[in-house]
Amino acid sequence: MSALKFILQKEFKQIFRDKGMLPIIFAMPIVQLLVLSFAATFDVKDIKIEIVDRDHSELSQQLISKYEASNYFSIVNFRNATDPYGEVLQNGSASISLEIPNDFEKDLINNKPVDLSAKVNAIDGMTAGVSASYSQTIIQEFREEFLTNHDFSDVVKEKGIEPFQVNFSMQNWYNPTLNYKYYMVPGLLVLLVSMIGLFLTSMNIVKEKEIGTIEQLNVTPITKGEFIVGKLLPFWCIGMFVLSFGLVIAKLFFNVPILGPLYIVFSFAMVYLLVVLGIGLFISTKADTQQQAMFIAWFFMIVFVLLSGLFTPIENMPVWAQQITLLNPVRYFVEVMRNVLLKGATFTDVKNNFIIIAIYAALVNTMAILAYRKTN
Structure with a gap:
């Protein structure tokens, strides 16, 4: 046991006398823990979104305001016309391009189906899926507010049509199969x-x-x-x-x-x-x-x-x-x-x-x- 004791003393003294080893033992793990614990996150937030508003109506502005108020989305660009080539997705300035079609307000008030479409940078399939889910949640909240402010009970009774029919489609760019x-x-x-x-x-x-x-x-x-x-x-x-x-x-x-x-x-x-x-x-x-x-x-x-x-x-x-x-x-x-x-x-x-x-x-x-x- 005495031999083991001397070996242990010798090894500990050798370690603590090595000025190059001490920062490796103490400083590096602390830096890694403090920095990487915040950086290595799987939270999806600050999703950069471009909105193409082709309707310019009061209801389209209400929908846009929902995205502006969200903690998950950051609107980086507005466009009035369709961008078939996905310029913002290509240069990386946005992850989603949401398009609000013509007659958006008119069709909603007349209880006609509305098609909302979004192009998504789907290189990271997990982030794309979460982004789509967040976007659908915002649209659902917008739907509930719209139904609260408009009475469609007569239409439902006469025609049996569910009010506020919105078809939300996602186009996964660069990685269609996720x-x-x-x-x-x-x-x-x-x-x-x-x-x-x-x-x-x-x-x-x-x-x-x-x-x-x-x-x-x-x-x-x-x-x-x-x-x-x-x-x-x-x-x-x-x-x-x-x-x-x-x-x-x-x-x-x-x-x-x-x-x-x-x-x-x-x-x-x-x-x-x-x-x-x-x-x-x-x-x-x-x-x-x-x-x-x-x-x-x-x-x-x-x-x-x-x-x-x-x-x-x-x-x-x-x-x-x-x-x-x-x-x-x-x-x-x-x-x-x-x-x-x-x-x-x-x-x-x-x-x-x-x-x-x-x-x-x-x-x-x-x-x-x-x-x-x-x-x-």
Whole structure:
């Protein structure tokens, strides 16, 4: 027992004397718990809706006011004419486009059936279903108020027709069958590419430190630039291979649609991998052991994934969490993958993502190069 006692004392002292280990043990779990508990939410709220009002009547305004008063919907656009191409759904500025037809008020008062239609961005099938349910609830509330203010008892007795007949139809765009795999597989492919790039690179230089070969490399005539490129290029090639192989599996096994040009996906991945590899390289230059590097890389990976919109739509997160996601490179790749594969987005649609990730790559790799000091 005395031997065990000394071993335990030795291990605890070694852990608490390691300045790099203490933040990993105490700070990282606290940050993850505080931030991710709010960000990883399955609540569906702040649903951005466009309303196409072709009637411009008092009753149509009353229906619109119902959506304005709702805690779940946020009206982002009004339109007077039908948008057959779903412009707001394509550019992502709204998730639902609700159309109020001509003669909406006239038909209701005359007890004629009314057709309300809505186009829904159904890439995320669960969110689309919940959004449709909320919308139907609002229409039902509007119906009850309308029946309270109008007496249709005579019509019901004479013709046996139920008053206020509203046919509410939903058109699921981009994912008509609400297949959850269409939503998840592109995001999971981004996750795999990110994990391989970040984890392998983060342990690269620190491994050289542990086995003692870093000193030998430092005294060689290899320049810092050659050393960095030599360290990153193999993992960059591996990441591109994983992406290519993953897209083949996604098409053959899950039948994920590929509506947009794949050159956009691969072009973005080329730049995106530089960001992930740069982060991993920076971690590797700062960590003293592979264990430290793995913990730090895992911390960043968990935050990146849960704040990327992979599992939880970003618009459902608190405002402060949405602001943090702007610093998350994984978010931009997930958006590009889903928009190109499922929406058929063009380069113009995702050019802002390209600009942001290119700036990110330049900054991260500059930091990584400056952090590595090669002594001659």
